Amino acid sequence: MSFLRSLWSDERVRWACGVGLALAVGAAWIAWQSGVTLAEVKESWERLNGVLAEHPSWLFWALVLLPALPIPTSALLVTAGVVWRDRPVMACVLSVLAIGLNLSWTYWLAAGPARKLVEKTLSTSSFKVPQLPENNHLKLVLILKLTPAIPFFIQNYLCGFLRAPFRIFLPVSLLCNGIIGTGIVLGGAGLADGKLMPAITGVCLIAVSVVLTQLLRNWLAKRRSGGGVVEI
DSSP states (O other): OHHHHHHHTSHHHHHHHHHHHHHHHHHHHHHHHTTOOHHHHHHHHHHHHHHHHHOHHHHHHHHHHGGGSSSOHHHHHHHHHHHTTTOHHHHHHHHHHHHHHHHHHHHHHIIIIIHHHHHHHHTTSSOOOOOOOGGGHHHHHHHHHHOTTSOHHHHHHHHHHTTOOHHHHHHHHHHHHHHHHHHHHHHHHHHHHTOHHHHHHHHHHHHHHHHHHHHHHHHHHHHHHTTOOOOO
16 A cells, blocks of 8 residues: 555656546547447447557557647557557567657757747847756756656657757656656556556556656755756
């Protein structure tokens, strides 16, 4: 019970559960209003599952592209775990690779074309895009990645727009997002296949992510209270 309490104490876990519950309730309400039956929903899901299993590249590119939009990344990762449940290791590798590609292209989109457009728009005004001090780059990435209320796609766009160095942004983001993402994939695979080991491994990885998040938050809090800055 203490393990479950410590897991539930993390805001990201509560946020993910709340979003998942809201989406489930919304989908159920829409289905009920449309007269859709449970059997039809199950049949549609099995058909989609079969199509994605036959065309794994579709799901992979969905993981690369769709998290750049206001779409819950956790739902896509659960889908990856369910569809590729017979190959959980491959599911984890492909999901982390897709997350890395999404982090990369959204960062460069924000750091390049988007920032240039904003700078050009502001060139005739007194407003300027702020320049982040070099010794605050790591702090920026950590704060954005460890704040559960900030959606995944906004985190990436902000890091790119403020031009936190890519050599810092990518590994830190993969550490923060990759561990919990792998846990979600394994959890989905284990639940869909009825196998206990992948599900337990997924929960353990999510718990590790929660512990690391708490340690990093405490470290940042100590740095702030001590008046220091995070050095790169």
